[in-house]
Every structure is written in structure tokens, then in C-alpha cells.
Amino acid sequence: MIIDHPLLGPRDAAEFVVLGDASLIDRPDGMTATVEEMHDYAYLRDNPAGDHRELWYHEQGDRSWLVVTRSTLTHEVIKVELARNVARAQGRSR
Amino acid sequence: MDEITLEAAPVLGGANLEISGNRIVERDDLAIVSIATPLDGQDALAEALRNGWSLDVPDPTRSTLSGEVRAIRTSPDQMLLIFPHATPDAEATVQDRLAGTGYTTDQTDSWIVLEVAGPDTLSAMERVCPLDVPSFEIGGTGRTVMEHMGAMAIRTGDDSFLLLSASSSAVSFLHAVETSYRNVT
Numbered sequence: 001m002i003i004d005h006p007l008l009g010p011r012d013a014a015e016f017v018v019l020g021d022a023s024l025i026d027r028p029d030g031m032t033a034t035v036e037e038m039h040d041y042a043y044l045r046d047n048p049a050g051d052h053r054e055l056w057y058h059e060q061g062d063r064s065w066l067v068v069t070r071s072t073l074t075h076e077v078i079k080v081e082l083a084r085n086v087a088r089a090q091g092r093s094r
Numbered sequence: 095m096d097e098i099t100l101e102a103a104p105v106l107g108g109a110n111l112e113i114s115g116n117r118i119v120e121r122d123d124l125a126i127v128s129i130a131t132p133l134d135g136q137d138a139l140a141e142a143l144r145n146g147w148s149l150d151v152p153d154p155t156r157s158t159l160s161g162e163v164r165a166i167r168t169s170p171d172q173m174l175l176i177f178p179h180a181t182p183d184a185e186a187t188v189q190d191r192l193a194g195t196g197y198t199t200d201q202t203d204s205w206i207v208l209e210v211a212g213p214d215t216l217s218a219m220e221r222v223c224p225l226d227v228p229s230f231e232i233g234g235t236g237r238t239v240m241e242h243m244g245a246m247a248i249r250t251g252d253d254s255f256l257l258l259s260a261s262s263s264a265v266s267f268l269h270a271v272e273t274s275y276r277n278v279t
Contacts, residue, residue: 007154007170008236012224015238060239062154062169082170 003068004080008061015060021045022053022067025087049073055083105206105264111272114279116212118271121256124176124207125184129196131171138195146191147175157235157248166235166248174201176256206264208271211254214278219255222274223247227255241270 001013023045028037050073056066065083070076104122111118131139136151143149148160152167159165163177175188185200192198210218219227223245225236230249237246243266246258259267 009155011238014224060244061237063172064170084170 001075001077003056003066003077005058005061005064005066006080006082007064008058011058011061015058016066017057017059019055019057022055022083022086024055025067025083025090051078105261106268109208109268113212113272113275114214116210116214116218116275116279118268118275119209120268121207121209123178123180124202125179126201126205126207126258127175127185127188128168128199128201129165129173129175129188129192130199131196135195139192142192142195152235155234155236156231157233159233164248166246168237168246176207204261205258206261206267208257208259208268209250209254210257210271210275211251212275213253214275215253215255217278218271218274219247221277222270240267243267243270 002010003013003016004010023041026041028041030038033041050071052070052072054068054070056068058064058066067081067083067086068077069079071078104120106120108122109118109120129139140151143151143165147163147165149163149165150158152158152165152173154167154170157164157166163175166174166176168174177184179187179202182202184202185198189198216228222240223238224240225238225247227236227247227249230236230247232249232251235246235248237244239245240257240259243259243263245267248256248258250256257267257271
């Protein structure tokens, strides 16, 4: 599988480590969230047949975190974004 | 008690191989210092780099060169500075010129640097490096895995590269590169 890195261009998936569902970016505030919210964040994942947003880490490359949108039906990589840009677009400071 | 004198030795013993007109040389004269960008400090760091070494901040996949000092982009907020330096105070000399505009770490002894050159270099690189190295412009860089070892390649000329890899697996890395040359010559 080839991941088209937004800064570096096409790179082999062997250079990356996959973490899983990109919803991990949206961690609730641990000081205010309820136990149920933290439980859902830690344990509940969607398992879609189709487009899936995942966090990938370019460990053997530029050490950037990426949000990769990938089809679980065809393995097609549809979109690749820097995770920090995704987080900033959601209002995070960095 | 006897006086003990320690002498620094290159990791690969100063390897210098000749393979059918190609050459693999260990460069142990180079210092390597990483520079990380403070949050929102890109402009100040770029100015310090220009004033200190007449160097531009390299774009991703590129390196910039001024005299014998090379800056290599390694990640969105980090670069490596590679330059000939004989004494073990490379980080301090870099920080002197940056004056706090970047976070510096001395990485000299963490890496080995191989200089590879010769007519079969592109063929040898194609077989050991998963990046599309023939498409690299001169000065182009990439970090990847070669034979399961993390490595960085910098194209320094039509038929020459600098290869960086961890000093802890330096012997295996040299073996991988040497084997690739022997397979194509």
C-alpha cells in the first residue's frame, strides 16, 4: 500500500505505523468529562465497511502523524492529511 | 597507576572501499546537530540560519548547502545541520550562532555517514533503497528504511550520495550497501 504523504510524496506503507481510528484526536477533557465519555473514547470504535479515517505515524520518515482516509473495502487511499492540520482545523492550538 | 590515554576511533574504522570503480567512504569528520523549531519561531530561526551560515531553511525532501555546511529537512519542525568539525563541541558552536532561536541536540555520534560515489551508484541505490532515488534532484533527501535499518539519503551529485544510518547498526548498514554494489558490478 502506498500512502501519498502531503509533504514527501508517495511512500511505502512499510515506513509507517498505524495507530487506528482518527477519532482518537478528539480526546475529551479529562477534568470535566464523565466516566461514560472517557469509556466511549477509550473503547468504542466504529467498524465501517467503506471509508475509514485512521491515524498513521511516519516512523521511518519524517515522524509526522497523518490522518489517512482509506476504504476498507478496496484498500484505496482516498485522502492523506497532516494530523496537526486536522486538529488545528478543529480549533486545537497545536 | 598508569596514565590512560583514550583515542577516538571511527565506528567503521574509517572504511574506504573500492568496488569496480565505485567508492564507499566513511565520513567521520562530520558533525551532526539537529535543530528543532520553537512553536511559532520559524521566522526567527530562518533569519538566524541566514545570518549564521548564509543558509536557507530547506523545504521538505530538500537540503541546502553553503560552503561545507548542509541543512537537511527531516520533519515539519526539524532539520539536521551537517558540517566538518573536529572537536566534540558542535552543538555549542551551532547554538552560539542561533542564540536561542532553535532547540539543538548533538547527534554526531548517533549516526554514521557513508559517502558513496561511482558509475553504478544509482543501480546500487535502487536495489537497497525503497525511495525513487533516480528522480532526486541534487540536494534532494529522504528518510526511509534500507534492509530494515532506518536511513537517510542525500543526493550530492549525479552519481554520489551521503547515506546516514544509526551508528549502533553501522556494520550491518555498510554490509547492506556494499552487498548492493557487489550485486550490480
